Amino acid sequence: MTISKPDQAEAAPRPTRRRGEALLHAIYEASILETAALGLSGLTMEGIARRAGTAKTSLYRRWSTPEDILIEAMHRNFPQEEPSPAATDLRSDLIAALMLLRETSASPMGQALFAVVAEAGRYPHLHKRIWRDVFDARGGRFTKTVLHHYARAGRLDPARITPVVEDIGEALFIKFVVDNGLPPDRAHIEAIVEQAILPALGQG
Amino acid sequence: MTISKPDQAEAAPRPTRRRGEALLHAIYEASILETAALGLSGLTMEGIARRAGTAKTSLYRRWSTPEDILIEAMHRNFPQEEPSPAATDLRSDLIAALMLLRETSASPMGQALFAVVAEAGRYPHLHKRIWRDVFDARGGRFTKTVLHHYARAGRLDPARITPVVEDIGEALFIKFVVDNGLPPDRAHIEAIVEQAILPALGQG
DNA sequence: AAGATAAGATACGTTATGGTTTCTAATGTG
DNA sequence: CACATTAGAAACCATAACGTATCTTATCTT
Structure with a gap:
């Protein structure tokens, strides 16, 4: 790390x-x-x-x-791999998405991104450029992709997928990194999915 | 800001x-x-x-x-005010706790804290010292205080208050700050409480 | 009131980085 | 093969912070 x-x-x-x-x-x-x-x-x-x-x-x-x-x-180097929700159950697809985020955040690219976002508050123009040229242009979505996939398939109520709910997984992931200095392991990711995301979707 | x-x-x-x-x-x-x-x-x-x-x-x-x-x-300057869950309903007490976090994070102290935590990954010894001498010594708890208060009062199932659930409010708060460069307003805080924390507690 | 303490101003040599300029020679092209 | 590019080396000056040392004098103590 x-x-x-x-x-x-x-x-x-x-x-x-x-x-x-x-x-x-x-x-x-x-x-x-x-x-x-x-x-x-x-x-x-x-x-x-x-x-x-x-x-x-x-x-x-x-x-x-x-x-x-x-x-x-x-x-140039932003990881494009979007999670591909091929499997059959929401739970595993969410876990897979966060495991992908885990890989991404462990790479030098992920660490650089973290450093930039963390300090970007003091470089407002950079903050804008990063969001426009990197995040929005390329991916930046993980659990979001999965949620919308399931909503489109009619297996999830679209009304429950609010901006807040879209962010739960990534938010808890980031908090863990900030608190511990390293990304969460699989067990913790499963806990995030089961104890926070699924309940918010009404799938407790 | x-x-x-x-x-x-x-x-x-x-x-x-x-x-x-x-x-x-x-x-x-x-x-x-x-x-x-x-x-x-x-x-x-x-x-x-x-x-x-x-x-x-x-x-x-x-x-x-x-x-x-x-x-x-x-x-010395760490804000000690813990949220005092005096009111009668969980929802308002959680909102109050996050509003308190909002005030704290807007102060110079809050901004300094944010800068330190964000960069502390690259200063491992500082990270430790901050957590030991500042966070653990003084407060650092917001929604956590409220949740445990309600659990002690028997109005919340203690089994549901896991480390992940304790972090939901603060995590979404932090993510908002990182994304937008400023703390969430009251409406967004209400959304966090209603759409993420309460469902995770089984109080949807 | 006299003496001890310590704030604050100033200066110094060192080191690191910033950004520029000049020159060389390696590499690719026609 | 000769020539145009341009990568890379080196030297340059300016700035900023470091850490220390010296000296004056405001402020507290007795």
């Missing part, structure tokens, strides 16, 4: 001189790892360059701030 | 030379305002001294890191 610094003086194994896509990829990855490790406020051109094994010059040639790099990086 | 920098060159109205409690108070307040404005990673001795209108010397005389100041400040 923790991403360490690049450490040693030579962070770059110097594969050879990269260009185009290969270089971009390394830079994007570095920006995400840096954010996961140091947070939004710790994100600097120097840090990204160091971790990517490139020179600041190559960064400033394309972007003017570290945030610009991060936004592009997150836009 | 945003705390601005001390701005002008002269942040200190120079009331006169303060000592003891008066000085301490100013320093504690400054540390909380700095954290609310700049986050944990932006907290520096220089910043606190500047905002408190004092000299770094006076800070180093007592503490060795800005975090030490902040911990003490939060310990």
